[in-house]
Amino acid sequence: MTGALGILRLPSDVRFGYGVRAGIATATAAIGRRAFVVADPFLATTPAFAETVEALEAAGVATHIHTEVPPELPVPVVHDAGRAAARFGPDVVIGYGGGSALDAAKLVALLVSHGGDLDGYYGENAVPGPVVPLVAVPTTAGTGSEVTPVAVVSDPDRELKVGISSPHLIPRAAFVDPELTLGAPPSVTAHAGIDAFVHAVESFTAAALPVDLGGALPVFVGRNALTDVLSLEAAGLIHSALPAALADPGDRGARADMAHGSLLAGMAFGAAGTHLSHAIQYPVGAMTHTPHGLGTGTLLPYVLQACLPATVPRLARLGDALGLPAEDDPARRAQGTVDAIAALCARVDLPGSLADLGIRPQDAPGIVDLTLQVRRLVQIAPVTADATFLRRIVDAAIAGDRAALADNPPTKA
Ligand SMILES: NC(=O)c1ccc[n+]([C@@H]2O[C@H](COP(=O)([O-])OP(=O)(O)OC[C@H]3O[C@@H](n4cnc5c(N)ncnc54)[C@H](O)[C@@H]3O)[C@@H](O)[C@H]2O)c1
Ligand SMILES: [Fe+2]
Known part of the structure; x- marks a missing residue:
């Protein structure tokens, strides 16, 4: 086709x-x-x-x-x-x-x-x-x-x-x-807001799944031409509005951009689906009783770093949507996008690692086993996410060591 x-x-x-x-x-x-x-x-x-x-x-x-x-x-x-x-x-x-x-x-x-x-x-x-x-x-x-x-x-x-x-x-x-x-307290603004950002980014970096056009569709069909525009617009809006809404909860413009961005992200992921940050958050949330967005936001930079080799053109387009400075080399552009997303997570005070959420190194095998059970999300990942691949992400996220996932270390933290 x-x-x-x-x-x-x-x-x-x-x-x-x-x-x-x-x-x-x-x-x-x-x-x-x-x-x-x-x-x-x-x-x-x-x-x-x-x-x-x-x-x-x-x-x-x-x-x-x-x-x-x-x-x-x-x-x-x-x-x-x-x-x-x-x-x-x-x-x-x-x-x-x-x-x-x-x-x-x-x-x-x-x-x-x-x-x-x-x-x-x-x-x-x-x-x-x-x-x-x-x-x-x-x-x-x-x-x-x-x-x-x-x-x-x-x-x-x-x-x-x-x-x-x-x-x-x-x-x-x-x-x-x-x-x-307007009245949402800072932790709710941060956790719900970063989760909306993860919805935008994961729907945009999702696999384009094969669809049986004559059959019953799965609920989540993977990224596609109609969800892409929504994902990109949502990511750009939230990237600039979330820090502003946290700095000044009464900032009506920032609150409007957040509501707009989270709506567009929902429209996108409601059809495309989300992938590994969400899949790994399921067991992490159950083990630590921490909010959904705190977990998905903490995991996102690690997931993107691990998926980078398979998603360079997508991450480069995402960098454009986030308004990052121009960069001719696509691989460097993609790495710059992941770095900028890690910086956003830090700016909204997310912890840098799963250890900060209470996860210990010995929890990693159990997290991987349970993540593999969230099959409908794992299969939407842009790479084949087997136990070995997931273990690398989980180990790096526990240690707070994103560079361990990079073929080349991140250009900046
Ligand atoms: N259905 C989906 O597509 C989808 C997607 C992501 C998450 N979820 C689920 O949504 C839930 C989390 O939702 P949430 O993050 O919106 O939070 P929430 O609905 O759990 O509310 C969290 C707290 O914020 C307070 N609150 C909410 N709005 C407020 C406001 N305007 N002013 C003051 N306080 C306010 C609530 O009273 C509550 O105490 C989780 O259960 C998660 O699994 C669903
Ligand atoms: Fe979510």
Whole structure:
């Protein structure tokens, strides 16, 4: 085949910018009359949330507010929410909060529509059909969950967090209003923000997977012509806005760029997928109980360094998107991109190694074994990531020694 191939799956109504939350009530009323609202417990106490609920009622939408949304989303809590929702009988589900609230809303819609327990839907494409329409309102920038086909839960019976991935979980509408992110505390801004950057970079450096054009598509299809533009724009926005949003949490321009970038990154990775930083974070997060973005951000420079020989042209294009100084030699350009990304991680105060997260050298074999189980992400890596390759990354990331992964040592730390 010659020529570009593009695949993108998205909500049918995506709105971004200061003030777009004013449209939530009208858009919801056009979908349904009974809204089960899954809201983050802190955000549910804010005036902005009260205004939205008032506007919904005024538009003729009956609401039931559910705020039992603990971080990490333990499965029993989601089952309780599903039962509460089934009693209410919603014809639309609204998620309002960070990734945890949005993922909970997706799973509530799934349980209301198809019943049973969540473990019947773990993995890819196990959701049998459409779910109650979802309206997603993120307050972090961000997981991108407002536009993605994924929800992640903690199952007490399993070592790793588990994902439920299906295009049926893509919300019907997403309202991304940066105003709602202004109050996010520094650690949430940093960890959610760097995770959005990892989504942009990993969707851009993902493999272009072979696709059976006549068959059922996998949830994640690899990088393609439609996701590339979104990934690059997202990476450029977040690279400059994240340090600014941390330096001044009230910087409205930086908050807008972060919300914009995380939305675009979500649009890209929701179709393309992410790869090794995410795959290795699964066991690292389970062992250390550290936030998702803290782990993916810490791992990204190591993953990119290890994948560099296979991704020189991509990393060079990424360097252009980040606005790095011109460099004629593609290999040096690619190395400069990895160095700049490591510098961004340091600027937002991520630790330099997995040891700083509490991982010990003797943990490496177990991490590699568990990473290999996250097959759907490992296979999206731009190189064949076998146990030996993963072990090199994990050892270097524990030691904080990125140079150990370079054919030539990095030009600058
Ligand atoms: N579905 C996806 O595509 C996807 C992608 C990446 C991550 N995730 C999941 O998302 C979760 C993380 O989401 P998150 O990083 O958005 O955080 P979160 O939803 O877990 O919230 C973290 C904390 O930030 C607070 N908070 C959120 N917004 C705030 C605001 N505007 N002002 C003040 N406080 C605020 C919350 O009250 C909470 O205490 C993880 O469970 C992760 O696995 C999902
Ligand atoms: Fe992520």
